[in-house]
Amino acid sequence: MSTYIPHTSTELQEMLNVIGVKTIDELFAEIPNNLRLNKDLDIPCGMSELEMTRELTSLSEINKTVDKNVCFLGGGAYDHIIPAAIDHLLLRGDFFTAYTPYQPEVSQGTLQCIYEYQSLICSLTGMDQTNASLYEGATANVEAIKMAEAQTGRKKVILLDTINPAYRKVIKTINGAQDTEIITLSFEDGVCDVTKLARAIDDKTAAVLVQYPNFFGCLEDIENIAKMAHEAGALCIVCANPIALAILEAPGNLGADIVTGEGQPLGVPLSFGGPYIGFLAAKKALLRKMPGRIVGKTLDIDGKQGFVLTLQAREQHIRREKAGSNICSNQALVALNTTIYMSLMGAEGLKEVALHCFQKAHYMKSELAKIEKLTVPFTSSFFHEMVIKVPNADSVLKRMEEKGIFAGIALEKYYPNLKDCILLAVTEKRTKSEIDDYCKYLGEALK
Amino acid sequence: MTEPLLFELDKKGRRGYALPKLDVPTVDPADHIPTKFLRKQLNMPSLSELETVRHFTRLSRMNHSVDVGFYPLGSCTMKYNPKVNENIARLPGFANIHPHQNANSVQGALKLLKTTEKYLAELTGMDAITLQPAAGAHGELTGLLIIKAYHNKKGNNKKKILIPDSGHGTNPASCTMVGYEVVNIKSDNRGCIDIEDLKANITQDVAGLMITNPNTLGLFDENIGELASLVHSVDGLLYYDGANFNAIMGWTRPGDMGFDVVHLNLHKTFSTPHGGGGPGSGPVGVKAHLKEFLPTPFIIEENNTYSLKNENDDTIGAVLGSLGNFSVIVKALAYMMYNGKEGLKAASAYAVLNANYMMKKLKDTYYVPYDRFCKHEFVISGKTFAKHGVKTLDIAKRLLDFGYHSPTIYFPLIVEEAMMFEPTETESKDTLDGFIDVMEKIAKEAVENSDLLKNAPVTTPVRRLDEATAARKPDINFYQKP
Numbered sequence: 001m002s003t004y005i006p007h008t009s010t011e012l013q014e015m016l017n018v019i020g021v022k023t024i025d026e027l028f029a030e031i032p033n034n035l036r037l038n039k040d041l042d043i044p045c046g047m048s049e050l051e052m053t054r055e056l057t058s059l060s061e062i063n064k065t066v067d068k069n070v071c072f073l074g075g076g077a078y079d080h081i082i083p084a085a086i087d088h089l090l091l092r093g094d095f096f097t098a099y100t101p102y103q104p105e106v107s108q109g110t111l112q113c114i115y116e117y118q119s120l121i122c123s124l125t126g127m128d129q130t131n132a133s134l135y136e137g138a139t140a141n142v143e144a145i146k147m148a149e150a151q152t153g154r155k156k157v158i159l160l161d162t163i164n165p166a167y168r169k170v171i172k173t174i175n176g177a178q179d180t181e182i183i184t185l186s187f188e189d190g191v192c193d194v195t196k197l198a199r200a201i202d203d204k205t206a207a208v209l210v211q212y213p214n215f216f217g218c219l220e221d222i223e224n225i226a227k228m229a230h231e232a233g234a235l236c237i238v239c240a241n242p243i244a245l246a247i248l249e250a251p252g253n254l255g256a257d258i259v260t261g262e263g264q265p266l267g268v269p270l271s272f273g274g275p276y277i278g279f280l281a282a283k284k285a286l287l288r289k290m291p292g293r294i295v296g297k298t299l300d301i302d303g304k305q306g307f308v309l310t311l312q313a314r315e316q317h318i319r320r321e322k323a324g325s326n327i328c329s330n331q332a333l334v335a336l337n338t339t340i341y342m343s344l345m346g347a348e349g350l351k352e353v354a355l356h357c358f359q360k361a362h363y364m365k366s367e368l369a370k371i372e373k374l375t376v377p378f379t380s381s382f383f384h385e386m387v388i389k390v391p392n393a394d395s396v397l398k399r400m401e402e403k404g405i406f407a408g409i410a411l412e413k414y415y416p417n418l419k420d421c422i423l424l425a426v427t428e429k430r431t432k433s434e435i436d437d438y439c440k441y442l443g444e445a446l447k
Numbered sequence: 448m449t450e451p452l453l454f455e456l457d458k459k460g461r462r463g464y465a466l467p468k469l470d471v472p473t474v475d476p477a478d479h480i481p482t483k484f485l486r487k488q489l490n491m492p493s494l495s496e497l498e499t500v501r502h503f504t505r506l507s508r509m510n511h512s513v514d515v516g517f518y519p520l521g522s523c524t525m526k527y528n529p530k531v532n533e534n535i536a537r538l539p540g541f542a543n544i545h546p547h548q549n550a551n552s553v554q555g556a557l558k559l560l561k562t563t564e565k566y567l568a569e570l571t572g573m574d575a576i577t578l579q580p581a582a583g584a585h586g587e588l589t590g591l592l593i594i595k596a597y598h599n600k601k602g603n604n605k606k607k608i609l610i611p612d613s614g615h616g617t618n619p620a621s622c623t624m625v626g627y628e629v630v631n632i633k634s635d636n637r638g639c640i641d642i643e644d645l646k647a648n649i650t651q652d653v654a655g656l657m658i659t660n661p662n663t664l665g666l667f668d669e670n671i672g673e674l675a676s677l678v679h680s681v682d683g684l685l686y687y688d689g690a691n692f693n694a695i696m697g698w699t700r701p702g703d704m705g706f707d708v709v710h711l712n713l714h715k716t717f718s719t720p721h722g723g724g725g726p727g728s729g730p731v732g733v734k735a736h737l738k739e740f741l742p743t744p745f746i747i748e749e750n751n752t753y754s755l756k757n758e759n760d761d762t763i764g765a766v767l768g769s770l771g772n773f774s775v776i777v778k779a780l781a782y783m784m785y786n787g788k789e790g791l792k793a794a795s796a797y798a799v800l801n802a803n804y805m806m807k808k809l810k811d812t813y814y815v816p817y818d819r820f821c822k823h824e825f826v827i828s829g830k831t832f833a834k835h836g837v838k839t840l841d842i843a844k845r846l847l848d849f850g851y852h853s854p855t856i857y858f859p860l861i862v863e864e865a866m867m868f869e870p871t872e873t874e875s876k877d878t879l880d881g882f883i884d885v886m887e888k889i890a891k892e893a894v895e896n897s898d899l900l901k902n903a904p905v906t907t908p909v910r911r912l913d914e915a916t917a918a919r920k921p922d923i924n925f926y927q928k929p
Binding site for chain 2: 056
């Protein structure tokens with residue numbers, strides 16, 4: 001029996017006596033015999049903490065990490081610097097072993113952190129309000145589309161295919177199952193083809209969804225796209241990179257009605273894809289359509305400042321069948337992670353992170369341009385991610401990995417017309433010498 | 448105890464972190480980005496590292512948590528979250544791998560996921576598992592999408608999902624999300640599904656029945672075999688809400704009871720921390736006939752080499768942008784390995800023991816509407832105190848004064864003034880006895896001095912909060928006052 005069960009044999013006996021049974025088995029007596037598991041589970045026997053740690057450590061060491069290799073992978077998750085203080089705070093049991101703030105009087109820590117998170121996300125996105133966070137980037141867009149449908153009473157949504165393919169797949173799965181008509185528009189020079197967009201938007205359109213910067217790292221003209229959407233009575237949803245927003249104009253100031261995104265870049269470990277955090281912020285008019293939890297500031301009966309979950313007329317409570325979403329939790333600990341990150345960085349620090357990303361990416365582009373046989377297919381402005389084209393991209397990526405460089409994502413499996421194209425990201429964590437090595441080895445691989 | 452807001456600690460010029468010096472030539476964004484896309488202003492507070500650490504440490508002390516004290520919140524399984532699992536999830540080989548790395552560079556991670564799938568399949572008696580869903584409600588949605596895909600493929604014209612009136616809160620919303628109409632099924636006087644009401648509602652357009660067993664009253668429905676036959680007789684599917692799985696691990700399995708689809712909550716049964724409300728993980732298991740509908744990618748194992756299969760003809764698609772909440776899954780596997788087959792069965796055994804012990808002891812003082820052996824949780828009603836002007840809410844608030852978290856209250860909806868307790872197996876007899884004493888004391892106070900309850904709590908960082916004003920004039924963003 002594991003040490004997580006504290007009962008002594010005497011206590012067990014005392015408890016059985018109180019209940020009035022001889023064995024624990026009797027408490028399971030009502031399970032019909034034919035449904036009982038009358039065999040041992042086919043799972044190994046328990047082990048000590050040391051043995052378990054050794055076994056899982058060995059397993060972990062099979063993986064190649066971004067510490068022992070150099071990571072130029074992006075596509076929605078980025079290898080940024082994570083200040084050491086964050087994890088120490090996240091490991092406080094008072095935070096990570098608490099649950100949903102159902103009893104606000106003993107959950108003020110969690111609640112105030114969420115209020116602070118909400119305020120910071122609003123500031124970053126230029127929006128009026130946000131919720132306490134959602135699962136991750138893809139599902140945040142699913143919820144944003146549902147909000148737009150509820151607001152406009154329309155069921156058609158236009159996606160630019162410069163949106164992260166993984167997000168589009170989730171949208172197709174979940175929104176598609178709710179009879180949303182999904183139109184996907186192909187790009188031109190790495191960004192939205194405005195002519196195609198103008199033809200696609202009509203009075204049935206609930207929303208246009210655009211990524212900023214987009215999956216290729218290029219800057220979409222979200223102001224113009226928002227204007228086109230609004231002229232048809234549709235909403236504009238902008239899926240933004242939160243680090244980029246430190247130097248890029250807030251979508252809220254460029255006409256976005258809803259801003260979503262993946263919060264991982266804000267100090268969250270890569271962890272092979274999760275847990276991450278989806279953010280979703282909106283203009284005031286959409287407040288009552290916001291899914292998930294929201295924390296509000298209020299007073300207690302003594303007039304002292306305090307925080308509560310608010311505007312939660314849905315999901316688990318009354319009118320359950322009428323709920324617009326079934327989400328009843330948030331990513332509280334990850335929201336806390338991003339809040340601590342933003343607190344440590346501050347406005348100046350965050351701008352600096354974004355600037356370093358930008359400058360290193362632009363240095364890299366100028367160095368890559370010197371390599372023969374390498375082309376850069378798109379000419380649009382970019383932030384810290386770009387597409388390059390080289391002959392035999394797959395084998396080049398493999399050779400780079402042998403040199404300890406995760407050189408980028410091969411795009412052909414998502415975009416058949418982008419054969420031999422590679423998407424690469426440069427964060428503030430990359431050094432000049434790592435970038436120079438990349439260019440050197442790539443040049444050699446192409447010789 | 449009030450902690451200033453982060454924004455009130457702001458002092459321009461302070462920094463909490465320094466980046467390495469920029470080692471490439473600087474370029475001016477203004478030369479590369481059109482002016483209209485350049486940020487004009489960014490409001491964000493500036494604090495030193497120490498101030499940040501103190502702010503969040505002080506806030507943490509305003510929370511109740513499992514590490515601080517008893518947390519008998521029903522249907523939430525607030526068991527101990529083993530510390531070692533946090534270390535395992537933070538191993539560089541798990542924390543520092545990128546989701547877009549090639550499969551050959553993440554063989555350890557893929558093997559870990561596959562092993563977790565196998566263990567969960569064994570525990571639930573299902574044939575295949577997806578680890579993609581990020582939470583219980585997300586698992587429900589995934590399971591219902593699978594049910595819908597199954598019926599669509601067979602050309603079945605299905606419209607309804609049946610849910611007992613004791614069902615979990617998110618069940619109806621999840622059904623609505625995939626376009627099914629919800630029909631409530633009554634409970635009988637034993638707290639289980641009323642078979643006659645179920646029979647009356649079994650029609651050809653029933654897509655499935657969604658239940659927990661044991662249910663939210665903590666009661667095992669021994670008619671489950673018959674329920675399954677009824678649903679299957681119209682080609683409906685049986686869905687198992689695994690929120691209460693901590694009651695039966697190693698004793699019986701949803702797959703053996705006749706369930707076709709199962710979701711689990713790793714943050715409940717498998718001890719991964721609740722994190723103040725997330726992240727969780729809500730894997731979904733299915734029987735062989737539904738395997739093809741699972742979300743992609745599938746993890747494929749061949750000769751001890753792991754790869755991802757991205758497409759599959761009948762898949763519902765994908766429900767998350769990644770393979771799942773990986774580090775949560777790491778902790779759940781560590782928990783299963785540490786406990787092993789005998790430890791997992793013991794966990795359920797002692798969870799059930801603790802619940803029955805508490806219920807038996809409380810029965811002298813509180814009204815127990817369904818007086819029979821419970822599983823891992825039980826429900827009592829506070830309605831007997833109404834004559835003293837005391838509500839369940841008051842009892843819940845008074846518990847906070849004694850350093851305990853309250854039970855789940857006003858749920859399930861079928862019990863008046865409900866209080867739902869789930870002690871979990873990791874609590875000792877001493878803890879339970881201490882809690883039971885306090886519950887008895889509160890019952891006495893309710894009769895003798897009910898103001899103590901109505902004014903509670905008084906020892907907490909704040910007292911009862913004005914929720915009405917919070918909803919009427921929402922203040923949810925520091926930068927934009929209502």
